[in-house]
Amino acid sequence: xxxxKSAAFKKASTRxxxxxxxxxxxxxxxxxxxxxxxxxxxxxxxxxSWDAMRTRAxxxxxxxxxxxxxxxDLADRSIRRNGGHVxxxxxxxxxxxxxxxxxxxxxxxxxxxxxxxxxEEMGLNDALKRAGIDPVETDLxxxxxxxxxxxxxxxxxxxxxxxxxxxSDLFHDWLKSAPTxxxxxxxxxxxxxxxxxxxxxxxxxxxxxxxxxxxxxxxxVTNEGNGRMVTSTPRVHVAICGMEKVLPAIEDLPVFLRxxxxxxxxxxxxxxxxxxxxxxGPSDEDGPEEFHLIFxxxxxLNLLKDEVLxxxxxxxxxxACLNHCPVYRKVGGHAYGxxxxxxxxxxxxxxxxxxxxxxxxxxxxxxxxxCRDVCPVKIDLPKLLLHLRHRLAEGTGSGERAGTWMExxxxxxxxDAVKTRAALDRSTRLGRLLQKPxxxxxxxxxxxxxxxxxxxxxxDFPALAPKSxxxxxxxxxxxxxxxx
Amino acid sequence: MPAEEHPNKAAFLQRVRExxxxxxPLLHMPDxxxxxxxxxxxxxxxxxxxxxxxxxxxxxxxxxxxxxTAASWHVHGPIAVEEAAEVVAGIASGLRAKHVVxxxxxxxRRVNVDSALRRSGISPTVLAAGRSxxxxxxxxxxxxxxxxxxxxxxxxxxxxxxxVTPRKGIARLTSLAPPAYIAxxxxxxxxxxxxxYFALTRLVYQKSRGRTPTYVNFISGPSxxxxxxxxxxxxxxxxxxxxxxxIA
Ligand code: SF4
Numbered sequence: 001x002x003x004x005k006s007a008a009f010k011k012a013s014t015r016x017x018x019x020x021x022x023x024x025x026x027x028x029x030x031x032x033x034x035x036x037x038x039x040x041x042x043x044x045x046x047x048x049s050w051d052a053m054r055t056r057a058x059x060x061x062x063x064x065x066x067x068x069x070x071x072x073d074l075a076d077r078s079i080r081r082n083g084g085h086v087x088x089x090x091x092x093x094x095x096x097x098x099x100x101x102x103x104x105x106x107x108x109x110x111x112x113x114x115x116x117x118x119x120e121e122m123g124l125n126d127a128l129k130r131a132g133i134d135p136v137e138t139d140l141x142x143x144x145x146x147x148x149x150x151x152x153x154x155x156x157x158x159x160x161x162x163x164x165x166x167x168s169d170l171f172h173d174w175l176k177s178a179p180t181x182x183x184x185x186x187x188x189x190x191x192x193x194x195x196x197x198x199x200x201x202x203x204x205x206x207x208x209x210x211x212x213x214x215x216x217x218x219x220x221v222t223n224e225g226n227g228r229m230v231t232s233t234p235r236v237h238v239a240i241c242g243m244e245k246v247l248p249a250i251e252d253l254p255v256f257l258r259x260x261x262x263x264x265x266x267x268x269x270x271x272x273x274x275x276x277x278x279x280x281g282p283s284d285e286d287g288p289e290e291f292h293l294i295f296x297x298x299x300x301l302n303l304l305k306d307e308v309l310x311x312x313x314x315x316x317x318x319x320a321c322l323n324h325c326p327v328y329r330k331v332g333g334h335a336y337g338x339x340x341x342x343x344x345x346x347x348x349x350x351x352x353x354x355x356x357x358x359x360x361x362x363x364x365x366x367x368x369x370x371c372r373d374v375c376p377v378k379i380d381l382p383k384l385l386l387h388l389r390h391r392l393a394e395g396t397g398s399g400e401r402a403g404t405w406m407e408x409x410x411x412x413x414x415x416d417a418v419k420t421r422a423a424l425d426r427s428t429r430l431g432r433l434l435q436k437p438x439x440x441x442x443x444x445x446x447x448x449x450x451x452x453x454x455x456x457x458x459x460d461f462p463a464l465a466p467k468s469x470x471x472x473x474x475x476x477x478x479x480x481x482x483x484x
Numbered sequence: 485m486p487a488e489e490h491p492n493k494a495a496f497l498q499r500v501r502e503x504x505x506x507x508x509p510l511l512h513m514p515d516x517x518x519x520x521x522x523x524x525x526x527x528x529x530x531x532x533x534x535x536x537x538x539x540x541x542x543x544x545x546x547x548x549x550x551x552x553t554a555a556s557w558h559v560h561g562p563i564a565v566e567e568a569a570e571v572v573a574g575i576a577s578g579l580r581a582k583h584v585v586x587x588x589x590x591x592x593r594r595v596n597v598d599s600a601l602r603r604s605g606i607s608p609t610v611l612a613a614g615r616s617x618x619x620x621x622x623x624x625x626x627x628x629x630x631x632x633x634x635x636x637x638x639x640x641x642x643x644x645x646x647x648v649t650p651r652k653g654i655a656r657l658t659s660l661a662p663p664a665y666i667a668x669x670x671x672x673x674x675x676x677x678x679x680x681y682f683a684l685t686r687l688v689y690q691k692s693r694g695r696t697p698t699y700v701n702f703i704s705g706p707s708x709x710x711x712x713x714x715x716x717x718x719x720x721x722x723x724x725x726x727x728x729x730x731i732a
Binding site for chain 1: 492626656708
C-alpha cells in the first residue's frame with residue numbers, strides 16, 4: 001500500500017503554508033474551480049432542482065450501500081455473463097497481486113494507466129516496476145506527477161501545483177524536449193510521447209467511476225480521451241475500483257452523470273463517457289481480448305461498519321469539498337499525507353489506514369459546513385468529522401487515543417467551575433484576579449499552563465471583562481422597569 | 485462459458501454483510517424502483533419516451549445544435565440527406581485531410597461519403613473487419629489518419645453528445661485516434677435527455693435477455709485537458725477538432 005504520512009500533517013501543512021509556489025497555485029486555481037461550478041449549475045438548474053437531484057443521488061447511494069452484498073453479487077454475475085472476470089481483493093497487497101498475476105499471464109512488459117485513485121492507494125506503479133512491468137500514466141496531470149515522482153495534489157487536478165515552467169523542465173529531463181512556456185506545446189509533447197505507449201502497451205489499467213450491477217457495465221468519465229485509448233488498444237483491460245462504486249441499474253446513472261461533471265470541473269458534461277461491459281465482441285478488431293474488474297476493500301469495511309461513517313462511501317470523488325474547504329485551500333493536498341485530501345480525505349484516511357497515524361486530520365476543519373453544502377451526494381462531512389473527533393476523544397476502537405489524564409483533569413475542574421450560577425460567579429471573580437499579570441490591552445497573550453498553553457501559541461485569549469453582562473444588567477442598563 | 489467465481493468472493497461478501505449487521509444473504513431483490521421495473525413496465529415507459537421524442541423532434545434538434553456548439557462541436561445543418569456527403573467532403577478538404585478513415589454504420593448507405601471524398605481527391609479507408617490486413621496494421625492506419633468519420637447510435641440534446649457504439653472493425657479508434665473527427669447524426673436519432681437514452685438502452689438489454697453492447701461511448705466535444713495551470717487546451721489524446729453533421 002502507498003505510504004501513509006498523515007502523522008506529519010501539522011508539519012507538512014506548516015511547510016505548505018510557507019511554500020510560495022503552492023500558495024500561488026491554490027490562490028489561482030481554487031476560485032477558478034468554485035466559480036466554474038457555480039455557473040455551470042446556474043446555467044441549467046434552479047437551487048431547488050439541483051438540491052432535489054442531490055437528494056435523489058444520496059438516496060440511490062444509501063440504498064446501494066445498505067444492500068452492498070446483493071449488488072456486488074449481481075455485478076459479479078453480470079460481468080462474468082458478459083465474458084469478463086471479476087476479482088475481490090481484501091487489501092492493497094491482494095489487489096496488487098491480482099494485477100501482477102494477470103500481467104504475468106499475458107507476458108505484459110508495458111502497461112498504460114488512466115486515472116485510478118485506488119491504484120494510488122495500492123502504490124501500484126511501484127509494485128509493477130518491481131515486477132518488471134513498465135507502467136505509464138496517461139492522464140496528463142497524472143503523467144506529470146509520475147515523472148516528478150509525486151502523489152496527486154488534488155483528486156481531479158493531480159498536478160495543479162506545477163507551473164508550466166516546472167512541467168517544461170520535467171519534459172526536458174525525461175523526454176528531451178526543447179523548453180517552452182507554451183501550454184498547448186507542452187500538451188502536444190505529452191501527446192506524442194504517450195501515443196507510442198498507446199500503440200504498443202499490452203495492458204490497460206483504469207479506475208471506474210460507476211459499476212452498473214444489472215448490466216455489468218463499468219462507466220469511465222474522462223476529458224482527455226486517455227481512458228478510451230487505454231480501454232481500446234491493449235490486449236487486456238483491468239479496471240480497479242472500490243467496492244462502493246456499484247449502482248443498481250443503468251437508469252440510475254443520469255443523476256450522477258449530471259452531478260459529477262458540474263461539481264468537479266464545472267462542465268455540463270465531460271468530453272467522454274465510456275461504458276464497458278466486458279471484452280471485445282467477436283467481430284471487433286480493437287478492444288481487449290480479456291476484461292477484468294477488481295473490487296477492492298482496502299479499509300472500506302471500517303467505514304461500512306460504523307453506521308455514521310458509512311455515508312462516506314457515497315463519495316463520487318468530485319473534489320468539490322476540497323475546492324470549498326478553507327483548510328484545503330490553504331494547505332493543499334500533500335499535507336494530508338495519503339491519497340485523499342480535503343474534508344473527504346480527513347474523514348476516510350483514518351478509518352481506512354489506521355486512526356492513530358491520521359489522528360490530526362479530523363481536527364483540520366473549521367466545521368464551517370461548506371463541504372456539506374456543495375457535496376453532490378449530500379455527505380454530512382462536518383458530522384462525520386465530529387464523529388471521528390468523538391471517537392478519538394473517547395478512545396473507542398483500537399489504536400485510538402483517549403484524552404490524557406491531564407485533559408481529563410482540566411475537564412473535571414472546568415465542570416466544577418461552571419456547573420452552577422454561584423460557581424460560575426465565583427470562578428469569574430477568581431479568574432479576574434488571576435489574569436491580572438497576563439492581560440495586555442484586553443487580551444491574554446499566553447496561558448502558562450500545561451496543555452492549555454497551546455491555545456495561545458498562535459492567537460490571543462480575550463481577557464475576562466471587568467463586568468459581566470449580568471452585572472451590567474443588574475446595575476440598571478436593562479430595560480426600564482415598571483414603576484412599583 | 486462465464487469465468488469462474490473468484491475464490492475470495494463468498495468470504496468477501498460475508499464480511500460486507502456482517503458490516504451491515506446481517507448474517508445471511510437477502511432473500512429478495514432489494515426494493516429499488518429502477519431495478520424492479522420488469523419488461524412490461526419498461527416497454528410502457530419506452531412507449532412514452534418515443535412519443536415524446538416524436539413530438540419534440542424539432543425542439544430537440546435545435547437544442548442539440550445549441551448544446552453541441554457550447555461543447556465546442558462545429559455543427560452543420562440540419563441539411564438534406566442528398567447534401568450531406570458534399571458537406572462532409574467540404575469539411576475534409578477544409579481540414580486538408582489526406583488520410584481519412586471511416587467506420588461502417590448504416591448511415592453510410594444513405595450518405596455516400598466515399599464518392600464525395602474521392603471527387604475531392606481523397607480516398608477514404610474503411611476500417612472494417614474481414615479485411616486481409618491484420619489488426620495491428622489497421623491500428624496503425626487509425627493512428628496515421630488525419631480524419632475519422634463515423635455514424636452514431638443516438639445523439640442527446642441535453643448534453644451535446646453523440647453516442648457511438650463501435651461494432652465492427654476497429655471502430656473504437658476511428659473516432660479517437662485521428663486529430664479530427666466528423667459524426668453523422670440523423671434527425672430520428674436525436675433524443676432529448678439522458679433519462680430517455682438509458683430507458684431505451686435498458687429495454688434493449690431486457691429484451692435481449694441480458695445481452696448488452698460491449699462498448700459504448702458518449703462523445704461530447706473535443707478531447708480537452710486543463711491539467712497544466714488550469715488552462716483549457718484541446719486535442720490532448722483524442723481529436724481536437726470535432727464536427728457534427730445533422731441530417732434532416
Ligand atoms: S465527499 Fe462529496 S464533495 Fe467531497 S469528493 Fe466526495 S462527492 Fe465530492
